[in-house]
Amino acid sequence: MTERFPLFSRCLSVFWVVMVYAFLYIPIIIFFIFSFNNAPFPAPWVGFTLHWYRALVYETDIWVAVGNSLMVAMSAVLLSSCMSIFLVFYAVSRSSKIKGLAAYFYGNLIVPEIVFAVGFLGLLTMLKVPLGFITLVIAHTVLGLGYMVPILYSRYCELDYRLLEAAQDLGATQLQAFFTVTHPLLKPSLLGAALLVFIISFDDFVLAYFCSGTTFQTLPLYILSMLRVGVSPIVNAFSTLLLVLSGILVIIYSSLTIRNRIF
């Protein structure tokens, strides 16, 4: 098709790309525009104002929720990355790799979150544990382990084992070999997986709904309550802020890593 109809296929490609990007960015753009609208939410354009951004700064509930989400996400990332590094170290120190170690952890991704949430809630009510920050962190760590262990372990299996052998031949103990050889090689995957777990935990809604109890509110729960009650452009302003922040982070990240390849 590309040889017989070059112009057509090129137009089609451009059309498709434009359509998909438009589909992806329409809500974002609408959010952006309407966060400056001088009228409460679903209303046509009235006038430009920064009133909602000012109101956003004073709205304490949302910032408390954001703080909670950040704390939970950080703790979950920390816990799961420590535990998975230790697990990989354990796997490393055996002379033969444990076949299918990661398979024990695949279940975390395969089982739908809601099934896990129901079971976890059942466990907590059976043990009469009060729901709150700690229970949510535990749940998110389980999720995090499910992402980190397979990623780290498969990355480790792709490493050249001769590097480790060489290190030990040169006199390193297992611990030293791990820290000076394996760990730096695993670090990119570790950071990538940690970022992934952070985003997933920050965004996670199902587990927060089931396991965080009534007093502890994370950001998705806050947004859900706003959606049910009645929205206000403060949420628009917040999401625009979030998007600008993510955009800046993405641009910084890309300029650090792909600077050689684009410009």
Place this chain on the structure above:
Amino acid sequence: MNLLKKNVLKKIGDEAMPFALGIPAFLWQILFFYIPLLLVFILSFPTFSWEYFTPFFASEYVSVIVRTVLIALSTAFFCLCIAYPIVYLIVFKGGRFKHMFFLFLLLPFLTTFLLHIYAWMFVLERGGVINVLLQSVGLISEPLHLLNSSFAVIFVMVYCYLPFMILPLYSSLEKFDKRFFEASYDLGATWWQTLWRVLIPLSFPGIRSGFFLVLVPAFGEFAIPELVGGDKKMFVGSIITHYTMGAQTASLGAAFTLLTAFILLIVVVAVYGITVKIFKQ
């Protein structure tokens, strides 16, 4: 003798530390993952009978399950149809800007998932942007009833699960050896033939993992149907939530969860089997 003992102890100590370090992950997993799953199983059979399962064979629950399965399958299918061309274009025709395109493709999804639902609610509703636009242009005379329907649910779900399809497809197509294209053209195949006989079979693991990465969470989803699907309890997730968060109905919730997990397993195995048959991989 003392030296021997010291060496043996050192060896054991050397082995013990990694073992001690490896334990927390396993303990955590067993305690907080496998036991809850077991608990779901146990809770649904408190009296060793099927009594908590029988209410769910009524027709309205069956229709909910069927609807959920169909919507999840169509979500995965549409995600695939939308994502595959764009990833193909980015990877093979992107040139120098490949990474930038990819990053900008994923950028919208860095904001919270719920905000996207909120945004589409705003766009699709009666007084929302689409209707206002179409009315002002004159294409329709009264607002389209887009929200609170299956269409809205599928639409928003495709939007929210697109990155889960894009990522595996991208990593799978990135690894694709471009020389296969050249070889195929050299042997006389057209682009269309190459697509169906070379590219898709070879990128099939990526397609399959993307498909399941969308299908399984979409099946258990309950935020989207609750917010854009209307008041009726149309999805498996909503019913599970309703029963589990209710006061005395925890066992019913667990039973229904188990039932739907089982059905999901059957669906996944069926899809996997069908794809293996078709593509012989």
